[in-house]
Each structure stands twice: as structure tokens, then as C-alpha cells.
Amino acid sequence: MEHTLLTTPPMHRSRACSVFAFLAALALPSTAFALSPTVGAFGTGNHSAGNSNLVMTPIGASECSVAIPLTFSGLTASTTMRYVDIWWASSASAGCQTNTTRSSTTSPVCHYVTSVAYTTGPNVTLTTLTASTLFGGCTTDQRTFYFFDTTTMMENSMTYTSYWTLDVAVDATVPSAPQITGTPAGDTQLQIVWNATSFTDLGVSGRVNVYAGGTGCGGSTGDGGGADAGTTTGTLVAGGMAPSTPLATLSAASPAVLQTSLLGWAAGSYGETQSIAIAVVDTAGNVSPLSNVVCATHVQVTGFWEQYCAEHGMTLAQCTHNYSSCSVGVPGRRTDLGAVGVGAIALGLLFARRKIVRRR
Amino acid sequence: MRFLLAASVAASVLTVASMGQAQQRRTRFDTPAYGTEWSTTPQYHPSSENFTLEIRVGTYQPDLGASVAAFNGDLGPMVGAELDVHAVRIPYFGVFAIGGAFGWAEWSGPATAVGSTAQVGNTGLSLLLMSVVAALRIDALAHYVNIPLILTPKIGIDGGYWQTGGAGGAAVSGFTVGLHWGAQIALELDFLDPRAAHRLDNAWGINHSELFIEIYGADIGPFSNHMLPLGTPITWCAGLGFTF
Numbered sequence: 001m002e003h004t005l006l007t008t009p010p011m012h013r014s015r016a017c018s019v020f021a022f023l024a025a026l027a028l029p030s031t032a033f034a035l036s037p038t039v040g041a042f043g044t045g046n047h048s049a050g051n052s053n054l055v056m057t058p059i060g061a062s063e064c065s066v067a068i069p070l071t072f073s074g075l076t077a078s079t080t081m082r083y084v085d086i087w088w089a090s091s092a093s094a095g096c097q098t099n100t101t102r103s104s105t106t107s108p109v110c111h112y113v114t115s116v117a118y119t120t121g122p123n124v125t126l127t128t129l130t131a132s133t134l135f136g137g138c139t140t141d142q143r144t145f146y147f148f149d150t151t152t153m154m155e156n157s158m159t160y161t162s163y164w165t166l167d168v169a170v171d172a173t174v175p176s177a178p179q180i181t182g183t184p185a186g187d188t189q190l191q192i193v194w195n196a197t198s199f200t201d202l203g204v205s206g207r208v209n210v211y212a213g214g215t216g217c218g219g220s221t222g223d224g225g226g227a228d229a230g231t232t233t234g235t236l237v238a239g240g241m242a243p244s245t246p247l248a249t250l251s252a253a254s255p256a257v258l259q260t261s262l263l264g265w266a267a268g269s270y271g272e273t274q275s276i277a278i279a280v281v282d283t284a285g286n287v288s289p290l291s292n293v294v295c296a297t298h299v300q301v302t303g304f305w306e307q308y309c310a311e312h313g314m315t316l317a318q319c320t321h322n323y324s325s326c327s328v329g330v331p332g333r334r335t336d337l338g339a340v341g342v343g344a345i346a347l348g349l350l351f352a353r354r355k356i357v358r359r360r
Numbered sequence: 361m362r363f364l365l366a367a368s369v370a371a372s373v374l375t376v377a378s379m380g381q382a383q384q385r386r387t388r389f390d391t392p393a394y395g396t397e398w399s400t401t402p403q404y405h406p407s408s409e410n411f412t413l414e415i416r417v418g419t420y421q422p423d424l425g426a427s428v429a430a431f432n433g434d435l436g437p438m439v440g441a442e443l444d445v446h447a448v449r450i451p452y453f454g455v456f457a458i459g460g461a462f463g464w465a466e467w468s469g470p471a472t473a474v475g476s477t478a479q480v481g482n483t484g485l486s487l488l489l490m491s492v493v494a495a496l497r498i499d500a501l502a503h504y505v506n507i508p509l510i511l512t513p514k515i516g517i518d519g520g521y522w523q524t525g526g527a528g529g530a531a532v533s534g535f536t537v538g539l540h541w542g543a544q545i546a547l548e549l550d551f552l553d554p555r556a557a558h559r560l561d562n563a564w565g566i567n568h569s570e571l572f573i574e575i576y577g578a579d580i581g582p583f584s585n586h587m588l589p590l591g592t593p594i595t596w597c598a599g600l601g602f603t604f
Contacts, residue, residue, distance in 0.1 A: 184480070185473050185478065185480045186480045186481060189481065191480065191481045255481075299473040299474065299476070299480065300473065300474040301471050301472070301473060301474070301480055301481070301526075302471065302472055302473070302474050303430060303469075303471040303472075303482075303483025303484075303524075303525075303526040304427060304428075304430040304431065304467075304469065304483045304484070304485055304524055304526070305483070305485075305524045305525075305526075305532055307426075307427040307429075307430050308424060308425075308427035310427075311425055311426055311427050320532050322585075322586055323532065323534050323586060323587070323588050324532050324533060324534050
């Protein structure tokens, strides 16, 4: 799962950082925080809600322990120990920058998380923070984190005019296993029909992963076999954990269209079979268990064009060659009449135009 | 002397004022004369009519023989537009116009595995039609007899670009050309509210708006055995037309 905008797992950091820098330059006014690769900088800008509240894409259950690198540029350059104080509230409008809000003991809205020490400002990257650290676990939740540059830990006696906020959500709920309807069959494409409408958290970034098991399915045993399709003896196990590498990742819509070249099916050779299963991936990157395992078959498909060609006594190749663009043929009897008609109209138009010009 | 000077100044003022009034009268719409209880009805001067634009939708099923059954009776629809240029006005009869039109339709149906009725996806055919049309807009009834009908026979040439493909099947495209005829009857809407029609002309230069229905047919693809016959013997479309 790649987080967009602000924070990324280390493996995607450089690419996402350059994207972020570009987006930040577009989105933020020049007087706002001087944003450096990830979160932002204290600098001289005054924070106001809305203009520098940074939002991370949801963190999935498998990423709770992955470090979220947060780079701060513009911390106080000091040789003595200073801290980045981290607090959280349930929304960005909580106002945790004010000391009274942070120090309130009756129905507190701001909660202290931790303080990270630093000695060499102004540019500091915190690499030890994870979703588990920030949230105190890995359960589905959404919080706004406040970051303050301070000299003492858990500082609640002063009001900050410069600070960062970061909205983070943890989605620890793994989607349920999808269900494939029917047995896909096709020539160059396979249409995999599945219960997409049963999933509400796929959004625009949700995906469906397609996995291939063994070939030669359709018998009574093994992947995609008869009654025991996807049993524990198969490569793909219905309801089991999805393999690490999908055959293809498609948009989360039904039917999912899989190019059969990915299965190694050659054009014109029919009868091959392949067991396949799918898993859905939600917006937070949570991968569902595997769907039921079905046996896909390589079949010759007939549609309009195949029927039209057969009706006219041509093979598909002959027919396609005959009718496709740029082919030129000898006019037939019917053609001669048509050509005469077109010629007559063209001549008529020419004469009409000539008359108009003469009148002028 | 003073009297003469005063008289000449007064005469000059009156002359300038009357010139101003005359200029005011020369404007397109006479305005009420201030300071009197009389007012004049604004006179409507229609703008010139040079074009007719039609926006249309209707059914279309190509005459492709038995294979068109693959689309399960899909009727399109064919959506399109036509712009006619009024070339010659025939007094007390109508207008001879030449125009261009385009239309688009798509048909789809189930693709099946050979030797089976199991649907494995969809098969489709789309057609983009471009036409050159000669039309005779007989508007004398509407303009001289107060029967708000316009009759328009048309004839033209169609050029079409088609594409077919679908689930796992062959993807093919090509061009086809043919003849086109049409007969249109249009109801000129001016009679519903003539003043609104005049305002539309004043503001936008649209002289008339019309609701029409057209019966037409096309013999597309007869010029070569290498052209897909995508014509239809007879079909219909309806839409809205604007003369401006």
C-alpha cells in the first residue's frame, strides 16, 4: 500500500516524496509552511486550520508496525535537548495548540502521545513512529495528531502559534472474502463476475487481485476441481490467505476483465484450463481472504462478427481482411448503381453551385 | 440684436433636439416618448435566416441479416446533429439547403462460447456516421398560410466508421459509404408564444425553433463488397431544430 501525499513506507519514499513536493507546491500558498519531504515545518508561518492540515491515506492492518517517516524542517536550531511533542485529538478543529485545551483535565479533548527528543535542528526526520505507536495499538480509528516544537516534554502551559497537524486513519478491518459467480470462459479475455456490490470500502483506490493456481483444473480434485475446489491440497485455498504475488491487479469492478495472455494461453488453442481466485484490496491496502476457486476455460468465443462472417461463408481471417479498413474491392452489380447515384448527386451539387455563382 | 442672438440660440437648441429625436426614431425599436402619454409598440424586425441546426435521437438497427440477432434487438439509439446552410431561398415556397450531419449508435449483445449458450461477455458494434445532405425546407405553410408546419425532403451521402469487438472475439473496424434519404415534418413552435419567439430572435438570433420527426433510410455499403452494409431500410428520429 502506497500512501500518498505526506508519508510513505520507506520503500516508496523517494518516488512519493517527489510527487508530494510537487503537489505541495501546487496546493499551498507560498506564505504557508515551507513543506519539506513529508509533513511540514514550523518555520515562520502561523498555522491556521485548513491551510496546513496534512492528511495521510488510511493505514491498513498490515502496516501498523511500518515506520511513518516524518520530516520536520524548520525546528529550532539548538545544541540543547529539545522535543517534538505529539498530542492527538479526534478532529483537526480541537484546538490542541492552546494551553488550556491541552491542560484541561475535565473531559479532555487533547491527549498526550509521546515526545521525541532532538538536538540538531532545524531539519529532523522522525523514523520511530508507527501507527501502533501513535494510536496505542492497531484498531480502526481516526485521529488528528499535533506536533509541537518544545523544550519540555508534555508541555501544556504555553499556546503555540506554529505547529503541525496530521490526520491519520487506521483501517484494521480486513474485507471479507469475495465470491466469484459462475465459471469464467473466454478467448483473449476472461470476465470474472464477482459480488462487488457487497463491498462498501473499496472506493476509487480499491482493487481486485487475481491469482492463478494450477493448470488442468476441472477434474474432481485439485484447484478449481469439482466438489473440492480450492481445498487445502490446492495452491489456492478458498477462504485462505492470498498469495503474495497476484497474477493481475484490476479495478474493483465486476466483471473484472483478465487478459488471458497472462495465463499463457495461445491464440487459437482452446480447451486449456486454469484455476483462478480473487481477493479484494480496500483503500487502506487490506487484502481479503481468497474467494472461491474456479476453473477458467479457454474457449472460442462467438459474437456478432464471428456470426456475420459465418453467415457470409468466410473464415474469420478472410472476413476481417475483407471488411477492415483500407481494403479496396472491385465494385459489384449493386455497386454500379450506387456509384451512378453518388455521381449524379455530386454533379447536381456542382450545377447548383454554378447557378448560384452566376446569379451573384 | 440681443433678441436675434437669443432667437438663433433657441433655434439651434431646437434643431439639435429634433435631430436627437430623429436619431432616436432611427433605432431598431421605437421607445416611448418621454413626457407624453403615448407609447409605441416595439416593431419586430426578424434577423436573417441562414442556418438550421437539428439535434436528434431515434432508433436504428442496421440491416445486417441474421447476424444482427447477436444484439438481441438492440435499437441503438442513434443520436446525432445536423447543420444545414440555407443556400437558395425560393420565394413563396421554401429554402434549398446543404448541410452536414453526424450520428452515433452502438449495439451490444451477449458473446457466447462456441457450441454453448453460456455468455462469456459482450459483443458490440458501434457506428459513427457522417453525412452530406441536401434538403428542401418547404416553409411556405408556416410563413404565408399560418399553418406552423415545415416539410423537408432530404437526400444525401453517408460515410460511416464502424468498430466491432467484444469479449475475446475479433476486434475489427472499417469504413463504409452509402446513400441517405429522409422526409421530415416539423412543427414550428413560434405560434405558442410569438413574442417569446421574437425575443429569442432579438437576443440570440434564433428565428424559429421546431419540434420535428423524420422518417429516413440509408443504403450504406452497397458500393463495394468490402463495405459492411450498415444501412437500414426505414427508421425514424425526432428532435429539436433551430433556424438562425
